Amino acid sequence: MAKYGFLIDASRCIDCRACLVACSVENNVSMKSTRIWIKDSAVTGEFPDLKRYSAPFHCMHCADPSCVSACTVGALKQNADGIITYDNKACIGCRYCMYACPFEVPHFQWDQQFALITKCDFCVSRLEAGQAEPACAATCPTDAIQFGSQKEMLALAHDRIEKQPERYINHVFGEFENGGTSTFYISPVPFDQLGFPTIETTESPAHFNRIATEEGTPIIAGAVALGMTGIYLAMEHFEKKPHTDRKPNGTEEK
Amino acid sequence: MATVNLTIKPFKALEGLPRYVYVLAVITALGLLAGAYRLYAGLGVTTNLSTVFPWGLWISFDLTNVAFSGAAFTLAMLVYIFHMHDLHSAVRPTVLFGFLGYSSVLVILFFDLGRWDRFWHFLVYPNLSSALFEVSWCIAIYSGILAYELSPVFLDRFKNEKLSRIVEKITIGMVIAGITLSSMHQSSLGSLFVVQIHRLHPLWYSMMQPEFFLVSSLSAGIAAILIGSYASIWMFKQTLSEKVLEKLGSLLPWFLIAYLLMKVVDLFWGNKIGLLLTSGVYSALYVAELALMLSAAIWFSIKRLRASRQNALYGALIIATGIVINRFTITWFALSALNGVRYFPSWVEILLLIGVSSGVIVVYALIAHFFPVFSETLAVKDLPKHELAKLKIDQPVSGD
Numbered sequence: 332m333a334k335y336g337f338l339i340d341a342s343r344c345i346d347c348r349a350c351l352v353a354c355s356v357e358n359n360v361s362m363k364s365t366r367i368w369i370k371d372s373a374v375t376g377e378f379p380d381l382k383r384y385s386a387p388f389h390c391m392h393c394a395d396p397s398c399v400s401a402c403t404v405g406a407l408k409q410n411a412d413g414i415i416t417y418d419n420k421a422c423i424g425c426r427y428c429m430y431a432c433p434f435e436v437p438h439f440q441w442d443q444q445f446a447l448i449t450k451c452d453f454c455v456s457r458l459e460a461g462q463a464e465p466a467c468a469a470t471c472p473t474d475a476i477q478f479g480s481q482k483e484m485l486a487l488a489h490d491r492i493e494k495q496p497e498r499y500i501n502h503v504f505g506e507f508e509n510g511g512t513s514t515f516y517i518s519p520v521p522f523d524q525l526g527f528p529t530i531e532t533t534e535s536p537a538h539f540n541r542i543a544t545e546e547g548t549p550i551i552a553g554a555v556a557l558g559m560t561g562i563y564l565a566m567e568h569f570e571k572k573p574h575t576d577r578k579p580n581g582t583e584e585k
Numbered sequence: 586m587a588t589v590n591l592t593i594k595p596f597k598a599l600e601g602l603p604r605y606v607y608v609l610a611v612i613t614a615l616g617l618l619a620g621a622y623r624l625y626a627g628l629g630v631t632t633n634l635s636t637v638f639p640w641g642l643w644i645s646f647d648l649t650n651v652a653f654s655g656a657a658f659t660l661a662m663l664v665y666i667f668h669m670h671d672l673h674s675a676v677r678p679t680v681l682f683g684f685l686g687y688s689s690v691l692v693i694l695f696f697d698l699g700r701w702d703r704f705w706h707f708l709v710y711p712n713l714s715s716a717l718f719e720v721s722w723c724i725a726i727y728s729g730i731l732a733y734e735l736s737p738v739f740l741d742r743f744k745n746e747k748l749s750r751i752v753e754k755i756t757i758g759m760v761i762a763g764i765t766l767s768s769m770h771q772s773s774l775g776s777l778f779v780v781q782i783h784r785l786h787p788l789w790y791s792m793m794q795p796e797f798f799l800v801s802s803l804s805a806g807i808a809a810i811l812i813g814s815y816a817s818i819w820m821f822k823q824t825l826s827e828k829v830l831e832k833l834g835s836l837l838p839w840f841l842i843a844y845l846l847m848k849v850v851d852l853f854w855g856n857k858i859g860l861l862l863t864s865g866v867y868s869a870l871y872v873a874e875l876a877l878m879l880s881a882a883i884w885f886s887i888k889r890l891r892a893s894r895q896n897a898l899y900g901a902l903i904i905a906t907g908i909v910i911n912r913f914t915i916t917w918f919a920l921s922a923l924n925g926v927r928y929f930p931s932w933v934e935i936l937l938l939i940g941v942s943s944g945v946i947v948v949y950a951l952i953a954h955f956f957p958v959f960s961e962t963l964a965v966k967d968l969p970k971h972e973l974a975k976l977k978i979d980q981p982v983s984g985d
Contacts, residue, residue: 400715404712433782439699441635447699539780544719551768556761
């Protein structure tokens with residue numbers, strides 16, 4: 332299955348927030364807990380030549396998502412089409428994903444009695460129902476949010492930068508960040524000015540996590556279990572009945 | 586044989602329980618009330634946790650507590666694997682300490698979950714690459730093993746010899762399983778921070794975090810036994826002999842030096858020497874921890890110091906301070922260092938923590954009151970005269 336992707340163009344965003352409303356309606360959540368929020372640069376330039384840029388920000392849907400590798404109960408999963416889904420029936424609200432995600436995407440329902448995580452899932456139920464686009468992309472009046480296959484979106488991003496180098500900086504955010512994602516951003520200003528997180532690693536933290544959990548832990552467990560058994564047997568062998576009254580496991584059986 | 590009927594005369598049975606237990610019971614009740622309020626009102630209203638700081642005091646406490654509760658597996662390893670039978674007198678009080686330590690961690694975690702009604706979900710929704718999944722399973726099983734290791738205390742009380750013999754026969758298997766599970770979850774708690782490369786201050790970030798947590802829990806565990814032995818002089822009129830303390834202390838330099846060597850290797854290997862000089866308060870905390878651990882290693886390598894009850898306590902407190910600095914820096918101070926967020930716990934967070942900690946002492950005292958936890962330890966009244974004088978106890982076992 333081809334992977335889905337987003338292309339979000341900060342030069343087209345007019346900060347109308349229709350995507351937030353669409354997200355709220357589609358996912359039946361209050362405006363306070365939409366899965367999109369707006370990142371913007373401060374107003375720059377001198378009057379009357381003022382500039383301000385903004386872009387909607389939501390889950391990047393990483394190729395190797397750290398939230399998925401961290402989630403205690405496997406509530407976060409990656410689909411074959413690259414979507415990171417969230418199972419609100421499994422989640423226990425431990426908030427480990429909030430620490431694992433380098434983009435600070437998973438949010439928590441702090442005001443709820445029984446609180447869960449909220450996170451964009453590409454409107455997966457909408458796509459499964461046969462609709463063409465997630466709600467935010469369908470709503471965006473300036474086509475700042477575009478939806479399609481991941482390959483197409485990445486090609487389109489590079490195409491736009493190439494054709495209008497004066498309009499964009501030469502950086503597709505999401506192409507290499509965190510080992511690559513399914514959401515790409517292009518912008519007229521550097522992304523840190525838009526308030527995007529600076530991602531220095533091109534390898535996903537999920538990679539390091541797996542080294543620790545899937546390789547380190549079994550090695551430690553095996554080494555300790557074998558070592559302890561070996562030392563115990565050796566001690567039993569070399570230390571013949573020194574404290575018969577305290578022997579936890581009688582030597583007489585041997 | 587005094588046979589006390591617990592069901593008919595509960596209040597009579599409580600006679601002789603130290604008075605502080607009642608005070609702590611009230612504090613526990615207040616703490617649990619704060620906890621109930623948190624469950625009712627949600628985390629946002631009752632805690633100072635936020636989107637940029639989703640974990641706080643409770644997680645810091647849990648990780649510190651697990652390190653100290655490492656006392657149980659460390660001692661089990663020394664006594665049952667390395668055959669240091671002369672340390673056997675410490676087993677029961679230490680296993681009970683470990684069991685209640687882990688229990689309190691589980692209680693606090695329960696209040697920390699957004700969906701606390703689903704705390705059991707880790708049993709049915711596996712994610713094998715999750716460190717927290719691993720920790721949940723290991724702690725759950727290990728709590729069972731600690732209960733097993735503790736069972737002789739109860740079986741003795743009820744004089745069930747047949748069952749006692751069966752328990753004794755498979756003890757060694759249980760001990761090895763317990764040590765393995767402990768190594769797994771002590772190290773996996775370190776693995777929690779391996780994924781947080783973008784969050785944890787780079788000086789404190791390390792791929793060796795799991796090994797740091799594991800090795801430091803050995804020293805933390807022994808320090809906890811030394812401190813506990815001193816505290817129980819006042820709390821239970823029971824303690825360990827200076828000979829046992831000396832032997833435990835003699836192992837500390839080895840554990841501490843191993844830990845320090847690993848930290849130094851990590852500093853060079855991870856190219857962090859530069860960071861060590863430029864990271865301000867994070868450098869200070871780093872140096873403070875290493876300096877404390879190094880001074881404790883030197884302290885305990887001097888026989889005259891570790892052979893004295895008071896000096897063993899001071900040394901253990903040095904280690905405990907180092908452990909607290911380490912765990913709190915990693916889980917709190919250096920965790921959101923990069924986005925500059927400050928967090929301080931709310932009164933509900935603090936009160937619940939104090940309440941649960943008090944509850945641990947209450948339950949400990951109750952179990953020790955009814956069951957032979959201190960069956961092999963030294964009664965304070967039997968301490969040598971010079972020790973009693975040093976402890977400023979004139980009368981053997983004066984009441985409260």
